Amino acid sequence: MDHNLILVIGGGPAGLEAARGTGDLGYPTILVDKRDVFGGTPISAGYAALTPDMRSADEAMAEMIEAVLNHDEIDLRTGTEIIAVSGSAPELSVTLRGPKGEEQITISSAIIATGFQHFDPGRETQIYGYYEFDDVITLVDAEKMLKAGNFVRPSTGEPPKQVCFIQCVGSRDRQIGNFWCSKVCCGVATKEAIEIRDLVPDCRVFVFYIDMRMYGFWEDELYWKAQEEKKVNFIRGIVTEVTMRGDTVVVKGEDTTMGRPMEIAMDVVILSVGMEPSEGTIEMSKLFNIPLESHGFIATIGGALNTVTTSVPGIFVAGAAAGPADLEDSISMGGASAMKAAAFCRNKSKELAAAG
């Protein structure tokens, strides 16, 4: 039996990088995705440009997919789900169900890169009127318009004159049980604000935030750029209500820097929805018997000193399946998990050889 086969689950940025890594290290790898195309959330959610590079998501993901396509060591399966797992690494039996039916494989190690899903702003947080008002949209809805190069007020189809982002929708929110900060929404909203200003130069753009979490180089590359070159208005404030007055959306709340109530009419309100564990992430935790950490993502062991290793031997995790992650986190974790999975296989092969 080949004690080297590695299964990578999920073909987004983390999984693509992980599969490329194990393949480049010479380990036979199967990369599966339940969707019909690789590329993960940047493709399925129709991202226009990536944060912070502002590079075309289609182009960037095509480059990553190209690296695993026609790779000698990598076998690709789209439209394929994991439906059963038994045994333990380095002899895990996994049942796949794909377009051609069911298939049984034996793997030595697995990398779970099943990502996140965006918070549904209609689920528990009713104050934003997402399902009631046409002109209240999410970061993801905005990406789709930006990708099409046509940013409009949904109710009229006209270019907007005034647009705002509301940060931390579904994040940092104890009432709904989402205690974490989703890490990327400040960056993504700022990137979209810049894109809107470029597409609709007459439009005023506001970002209502609690703390702008523009860490590292995002500080000057996105945040200062948005303020200085693109004249985006960042207002520290709390939004308490989104209502309609006539056919216009009105945002009510408090400007906490100025210490005064605010009430501003908006043509489009964009909700900066956060990250939650994806269904696939929850399913894989059950199938592979990996505990979830307190926020509901896949738990790693070793704290900050081991970002990809789970408590189940031979099973690793990469990207947002383990918690809020930006693209750089996902890529670094993808690479690190490839190293760990390959090293696990190598070590087990040596043990077996030594045992004769």
Add this chain to the structure above:
Amino acid sequence: MDHNLILVIGGGPAGLEAARGTGDLGYPTILVDKRDVFGGTPISAGYAALTPDMRSADEAMAEMIEAVLNHDEIDLRTGTEIIAVSGSAPELSVTLRGPKGEEQITISSAIIATGFQHFDPGRETQIYGYYEFDDVITLVDAEKMLKAGNFVRPSTGEPPKQVCFIQCVGSRDRQIGNFWCSKVCCGVATKEAIEIRDLVPDCRVFVFYIDMRMYGFWEDELYWKAQEEKKVNFIRGIVTEVTMRGDTVVVKGEDTTMGRPMEIAMDVVILSVGMEPSEGTIEMSKLFNIPLESHGFIATIGGALNTVTTSVPGIFVAGAAAGPADLEDSISMGGASAMKAAAFCRNKSKELAAAG
């Protein structure tokens, strides 16, 4: 010639993880550090506990060092510097100077993990009085006291009654040319604030900040914990001056949430100094001919989709040598760079074999 030798430069978290990775993948590895002990900044700067786990830095780094010690594939050199580099990967000639003199080695690939240095708050930012007032210290000075389990007012040796942190010292500061956010100081200050409250329960602790960048799980694990369980006071404000009144330090500025000037007497003022490229990082960029990015750290190529690859073939970077990085970034990048360096060596060996 062995086309597999990998050199890892810098024995902090990123370098230790990188060396363990290449070693575990079966590649002979030399790990060098110019300091006499491994462990990097957490050890040389005398960190008490790591952020966010609050685990003993000594214990955690000892565990990482243990993993490379007595590893069949890893050769360790402390007190050793790189003094010359010539040729190109996979045949790079490198001169090391260590306790036993100079040594010439030929390597196939290198990983630069030379980290950061803390901003010197006396360098250009005079408003904080770091070198004038005994009771104005840095995050690093505070770590040393916390590690000793004796947090006192330096001028008197007595336990303080009132302590504050001033965030963004040397970060987000255009005047001194440091445009970036150093990413970890909000987390580190909050961790120290919790430790001070534990050690000196009567002491009131304030954190003056612009934005609290408590991304991901730091939000509840550190930030909420500090506020709710430990009663740390976070005040959004700008500090404009630190002066003395009698024998007490006085912090002057503006509470921007309340919109009013503030003037508070403090027993200890802790400056949250940011990250700058270390001397070693600058030296390695010169020796290996790798360009620096606009902030002065080692430039990677591929933006967010390639976090560890430099423009020089076979030379990779991990951790804060490439920009502000938290421990998790450093560990993930360490693992990812190990994968890339090993894959580079493997690919070059295959090419050579194919060429006969």
